[in-house]
Amino acid sequence: MTPIGILERFERVGDVVAAACLLLMMGAISIDALGRFMGSPLQGAYEFSELYLMVIIAFLPLARSVVTGGQVRMELLLPVLEKVPGRAVYRATTALALAAFLLTLWVAVPEALDKIAERETSYGLVRWPLYMSYVWFPVGIVLLCLRLVAEIIRPAPVKPHGTDAI
Known part of the structure; x- marks a missing residue:
């Protein structure tokens, strides 16, 4: 199996x-709302x-949204920019996005590791272990960064305007 095939499996998971x-x-939420109506919320x-x-x-579906076109996009100049050979504009904007998300990851990973080391919990009746929620942000961003690298190396085929890829 190719590295992109492995990445696609992780994205689907x-x-x-x-x-x-x-x-x-x-x-x-439905059980909680029903419970509130009956006097004993969840x-x-x-x-x-x-x-x-x-x-x-x-955060987990971010990488897959790049492939399916599920994120918000500005397509005003897309017909003009697609004429640039080698999809250079697409690769450049993808590289900029990769740089931004790598910076985000650089900040998020130490924060997550600190919260895990501290075993931070919430306040209140149920003391939720907050450190577990800090794991998912970096995991989603890592998947997204891997997808962006794959898109720079081998961009997905250009889809006709007005169609959705599934």
């Missing part, structure tokens, strides 16, 4: 985990959703 977390979050549902599930849902 990230998507599946994020989708499962979305379903879990919907279930937890303790910690909000914190669990906020501290764990939302972080996973936001």
Whole structure:
């Protein structure tokens, strides 16, 4: 299996985990809302959703969104810029994005390691281990950076305007 094939598998796993977390979050919030209506809410549902599930849902699918075109894009100048040979403009903007996310990763990893070392927990009735929620941000950013490197080396084929790739 090629390195890009391995990356695609990790991206798909990230998507599946994020989708499962979305379903879990919907279930937890629904049970909590129903419990509030009946006088016994699900303790910690909000914190669990906020501290764990939302972080996973936001950051694990980032890399796959590059391939599928799921992120917000400005396509105003795209027809003109696609005429540049070798997809040089696409590669340059991808390299800039890679630099920005590598900088983000450079800040996020030490922060996550500090929180894990401190075993930081939340305050309140349910003391959630906060350090576990700091893991998902760097994991998602690493996957995204690997995808951006792959896009610089071998850009995805140009998709016709107005179509979505799945």
